[in-house]
Amino acid sequence: MAKKAKPASDASSTSPAHIPVLLEPIMAAIAPVNGVWLDGTFGAGGYTRALLDAGAARVLAVDRDPDVFQRAERWAAQYGERLVMIAGEFGQLDMLADQHGALPLDGVVLDIGVSSMQIDEADRGFSFAKDGPLDMRMSQTGKSAADIVNGADEKLLADILYQYGEERASRRIARRIVNDRKAGPITTTAQLTKLVESCLPRPKPGQVHPATRSFQALRIAVNDELRQLVDGLIAAENALKPGGILAVVTFHSLEDRIVKRFLAARSGAGPRGNRFAPELEMDLPRFERLSRKAIGPSDDEMAENPRARSAKLRMARRLVAPSGPVDAQDLGLPNIALEVI
Numbered sequence: 291m292a293k294k295a296k297p298a299s300d301a302s303s304t305s306p307a308h309i310p311v312l313l314e315p316i317m318a319a320i321a322p323v324n325g326v327w328l329d330g331t332f333g334a335g336g337y338t339r340a341l342l343d344a345g346a347a348r349v350l351a352v353d354r355d356p357d358v359f360q361r362a363e364r365w366a367a368q369y370g371e372r373l374v375m376i377a378g379e380f381g382q383l384d385m386l387a388d389q390h391g392a393l394p395l396d397g398v399v400l401d402i403g404v405s406s407m408q409i410d411e412a413d414r415g416f417s418f419a420k421d422g423p424l425d426m427r428m429s430q431t432g433k434s435a436a437d438i439v440n441g442a443d444e445k446l447l448a449d450i451l452y453q454y455g456e457e458r459a460s461r462r463i464a465r466r467i468v469n470d471r472k473a474g475p476i477t478t479t480a481q482l483t484k485l486v487e488s489c490l491p492r493p494k495p496g497q498v499h500p501a502t503r504s505f506q507a508l509r510i511a512v513n514d515e516l517r518q519l520v521d522g523l524i525a526a527e528n529a530l531k532p533g534g535i536l537a538v539v540t541f542h543s544l545e546d547r548i549v550k551r552f553l554a555a556r557s558g559a560g561p562r563g564n565r566f567a568p569e570l571e572m573d574l575p576r577f578e579r580l581s582r583k584a585i586g587p588s589d590d591e592m593a594e595n596p597r598a599r600s601a602k603l604r605m606a607r608r609l610v611a612p613s614g615p616v617d618a619q620d621l622g623l624p625n626i627a628l629e630v631i
Contacts, residue, residue: 332353
């Protein structure tokens with residue numbers, strides 16, 4: 291029986307905010323761990339350390355936030371050359387692995403979304419609960435949330451809020467943003483939070499904060515997170531060896547839908563023919579799903595780490611069929627032209 295995985299022991303990862311989500315079921319499914327792995331969302335290093343401690347020969351730790359590597363300096367040296375920290379986007383993980391002579395990979399782990407460390411820092415602008423600059427850039431480069439809020443037209447703002455945040459009041463909020471910014475740019479999280487709150491009813495006990503969906507939508511837009519996810523899944527298919535494992539943890543329905551559709555399509559479980567339409571010719575499957583349904587957190591994990599409550603884990607094993615093209619629209623990627631801002 292596999293040993294129960296524990297969070298890393300240093301101060302940066304033992305606080306509840308930095309416990310790696312669904313680590314135990316991942317480690318149980320992949321035991322015994324060996325070979326070369328890629329952690330595409332390094333963050334506080336929880337998955338990376340667990341993989342190295344379990345016996346991985348080497349882990350490529352990828353993240354686009356430069357701050358995470360500075361935090362890791364306190365403990366990274368103990369792993370020597372077994373730990374390779376790489377600044378980059380996991381959407382290019384196949385290229386990054388190739389640059390470090392690591393192809394093909396034995397496994398890829400992705401924890402999608404913003405980290406608790408980023409949310410906790412007011413200056414990063416991710417949280418409606420902390421006043422700070424309206425930024426939200428994971429890489430700390432490129433367009434910020436303020437650029438989108440103050441530069442996008444009303445229709446594009448409404449599309450972003452609805453398609454990335456599933457915000458039903460998207461048109462009302464977009465109209466209010468465009469009206470309010472006439473008096474001056476919206477530059478802080480507190481300004482945007484107050485604006486969104488004015489457009490929505492006061493939440494009932496137990497309901498999420500009114501600004502939750504709007505902040506999620508802007509964060510996804512700023513970092514092009516859903517496109518990154520699609521690119522990362524395709525890159526993992528390119529990079530994994532036959533028998534290699536892909537593990538993806540998501541935190542909201544948009545992300546999980548993309549992962550679910552990708553693994554269904556790549557495992558030969560796409561739509562079949564019926565009496566109204568002929569059966570489609572299916573490609574050879576590229577993955578074997580390790581479970582048909584997503585794996586959620588246990589009651590104990592949710593009690594220990596509230597962040598895990600909405601998390602879903604999907605895992606699959608790479609088969610021998612060569613990689614092939616993927617239609618991002620078929621996976622549910624919204625078609626929003628962010629480049630026009």
